[in-house]
Amino acid sequence: xxFGLQPVVFFAFLSWPVTYIVVAVIMYFVxxxxxxxxxxxxxxxxxxxAQGGESK
Amino acid sequence: xxxxxxxxxxxxxxxxxxxxxxxxxxxSESYLLGGRKIGAVLTALTLQTTSMSGxxxxxxxxxxxxxxxxxxxxxxxxxxxxxxxVGILGKRMRRLSYYMGCLSPVEYLExxxxxxxxxxxxxxxxxxxxxxxxxxxxxxxxxxxxxxxxIPLPIAIIIGAGVIVFYTFAGGYLAVAWTDFFQGIIMVVxxxxxxxxxxxxxxxxxxxxxxLTQIDPTITGMWGRGxxxxxxxxxxxxxxxxxxxxxxxxxxxxxxxxxxESPRLAKQTLLIATVWNQLFIFxxxxxxxxxxxxxxxxxxxxxxxxxxxxxxxxxVLAAIVLVAIMSAIMSTADAQLMLMGTMLxxxxxxxxxxxxxxxxxxxxxxxxCILVVGLLSIVIALINPPGVFSIVIFSFSSLGSAFLxxxxxxxxxxxxxxxxxxxxxxxxxxTATTWAAFDLASVTGFHQxxxxxxxxxxxxxxxxxxxxxTPKDVSDLVDRAACKTKIPAGLATANYKQIAxxxxxxxxxxxxxxxxxxxGFQPV
Numbered sequence: 001x002x003f004g005l006q007p008v009v010f011f012a013f014l015s016w017p018v019t020y021i022v023v024a025v026i027m028y029f030v031x032x033x034x035x036x037x038x039x040x041x042x043x044x045x046x047x048x049x050a051q052g053g054e055s056k
Numbered sequence: 057x058x059x060x061x062x063x064x065x066x067x068x069x070x071x072x073x074x075x076x077x078x079x080x081x082x083x084s085e086s087y088l089l090g091g092r093k094i095g096a097v098l099t100a101l102t103l104q105t106t107s108m109s110g111x112x113x114x115x116x117x118x119x120x121x122x123x124x125x126x127x128x129x130x131x132x133x134x135x136x137x138x139x140x141x142v143g144i145l146g147k148r149m150r151r152l153s154y155y156m157g158c159l160s161p162v163e164y165l166e167x168x169x170x171x172x173x174x175x176x177x178x179x180x181x182x183x184x185x186x187x188x189x190x191x192x193x194x195x196x197x198x199x200x201x202x203x204x205x206x207i208p209l210p211i212a213i214i215i216g217a218g219v220i221v222f223y224t225f226a227g228g229y230l231a232v233a234w235t236d237f238f239q240g241i242i243m244v245v246x247x248x249x250x251x252x253x254x255x256x257x258x259x260x261x262x263x264x265x266x267x268l269t270q271i272d273p274t275i276t277g278m279w280g281r282g283x284x285x286x287x288x289x290x291x292x293x294x295x296x297x298x299x300x301x302x303x304x305x306x307x308x309x310x311x312x313x314x315x316x317e318s319p320r321l322a323k324q325t326l327l328i329a330t331v332w333n334q335l336f337i338f339x340x341x342x343x344x345x346x347x348x349x350x351x352x353x354x355x356x357x358x359x360x361x362x363x364x365x366x367x368x369x370x371x372v373l374a375a376i377v378l379v380a381i382m383s384a385i386m387s388t389a390d391a392q393l394m395l396m397g398t399m400l401x402x403x404x405x406x407x408x409x410x411x412x413x414x415x416x417x418x419x420x421x422x423x424x425c426i427l428v429v430g431l432l433s434i435v436i437a438l439i440n441p442p443g444v445f446s447i448v449i450f451s452f453s454s455l456g457s458a459f460l461x462x463x464x465x466x467x468x469x470x471x472x473x474x475x476x477x478x479x480x481x482x483x484x485x486x487t488a489t490t491w492a493a494f495d496l497a498s499v500t501g502f503h504q505x506x507x508x509x510x511x512x513x514x515x516x517x518x519x520x521x522x523x524x525x526t527p528k529d530v531s532d533l534v535d536r537a538a539c540k541t542k543i544p545a546g547l548a549t550a551n552y553k554q555i556a557x558x559x560x561x562x563x564x565x566x567x568x569x570x571x572x573x574x575x576g577f578q579p580v
Contacts, residue, residue: 004265005125005276012278013128017334020135024330027143031323039320041539048543 062375074223077230084418087228089315096324101240102233103312105387113381118357120344124275133300138329146322148467152537153314161307168466169477185451193389194437221430239383246380253368254346294503305460308395397426450492457484457508461516470534475523476516484512
């Protein structure tokens with residue numbers, strides 16, 4: 001028993017808050033990494049536009 | 057008396073926020089989308105409080121009081137809703153809506169899936185079901201105030217809904233976002249305080265579960281009290297999915313992505329919203345379970361949170377819980393009312409009535425629409441005609457099924473076209489609505505959202521194989537929103553330098569040795 005619940009019930013329902021917070025923290029760092037790449041891309045894109053690249 | 061004073065202070069505070077932001081909404085973009093200047097904390101809280109209605113204080117705990125742990129399947133999905141919603145849509149939707157110059161989520165769909173039918177169908181579905189939601193929230197606000205403060209229902213509706221209409225009308229999106237922010241704090245603090253106090257009464261989580269097992273072992277089981285849902289995995293899948301992914305289909309929720317100050321704020325928004333979710337979403341259901349132990353003879357399970365508040369907390373704190381319930385209702389109603397004004401102003405008036413409307417005219421018309429819709433809703437809520445409020449029973453599923461594939465595919469699948477979008481909206485909405493209207497869930501074992509979303513996704517995939525392909529200019533914008541537009545190699549060097557820093561030395565060597573100029577070699 002975990003906190004008075006059968007393990008399967010505990011993991012089915014009450015393990016999620018911790019799981020979601022861990023996933024959110026991982027997502028934060030993954031998205032931060034993507035942000036850095038995208039920032040470089042945006043700079044290159046702007047430079048390209050300034051040089052007469054595709055006009056959108 | 058304490059309740060009247062606390063509620064009075066709260067309502068005056070909401071009105072003040074409306075007045076404050078009314079002076080700062082200078083143009084239509086600031087009135088309808090907060091000038092796209094909403095920070096991460098504000099976005100996270102307005103996103104989540106808009107998603108959570110009074111159900112979390114009343115309906116949710118009442119369900120767990122009746123069915124036991126089984127009801128937490130809804131919390132399991134809901135708790136991860138922000139991860140899916142912000143993680144999948146946040147950044148890309150913010151970028152694409154900005155590139156396409158959209159102010160409303162219906163306009164966004166029309167520009168992504170060009171064609172007059174897109175806006176007409178999306179507009180009709182959104183207006184019907186969002187309006188149904190507004191009506192239901194107004195009535196809920198009135199009923200809650202009436203029951204808790206012992207005042208006549210008509211007066212309660214006029215006060216509760218009147219304040220929502222006023223601050224939304226006056227301050228627009230910024231007022232809605234800031235009231236949501238304060239309401240979100242009140243909601244989570246109230247819930248956590250009751251949770252801690254009640255937990256100390258039942259002997260902690262272990263004590264609670266042991267007491268529940270003694271009352272009825274099936275309460276702490278997987279399949280509901282009396283195992284009434286035994287083996288119904290279709291119902292479980294629907295219960296989890298509806299809130300895990302369903303918010304991505306609600307126009308009044310996804311518009312929050314469009315108002316973010318920068319796409320880069322999505323990561324903070326995701327983290328803050330997820331932490332808020334864990335504090336707010338699981339707790340009400342567990343409070344419902346604690347009610348089984350602490351309030352075994354409760355006549356109305358919807359009153360479990362409030363009854364516990366009055367039993368365990370000082371009167372001022374109990375009054376704040378009452379305010380928190382009103383906050384949950386108002387934070388949802390204001391967003392829906394705001395969206396009604398946005399759609400009527402931007403998607404109807406500026407599109408069909410006055411195409412050359414100036415910015416000031418658009419802002420004025422949106423304001424008037426909010427006022428008219430709000431006052432009309434108050435009148436209808438006062439009359440309370442039979443049948444009108446049944447719309448809300450399937451509003452969530454119908455909106456989610458209608459729009460979810462269209463919003464997700466808009467930024468993740470550039471081949472998704474107008475035909476697919478229209479087929480997805482019509483068939484998804486029709487399936488979910490029919491399923492709910494004829495209670496097919498009890499016959500088939502599949503939740504209406506589960507059925508609606510499957511049909512909607514299939515319609516999008518199959519429909520997109522027919523009709524005109526996505527126009528090149530739209531397709532290019534989708535690529536740009538995903539930062540996937542191909543840029544000439546010489547300008548994109550920074551990208552692979554960052555991915556593989558060791559290559560920068562090689563690049564410098566190649567440049568300095570004139571190797572690239574002489575051979576014409578360009579790194580890709």
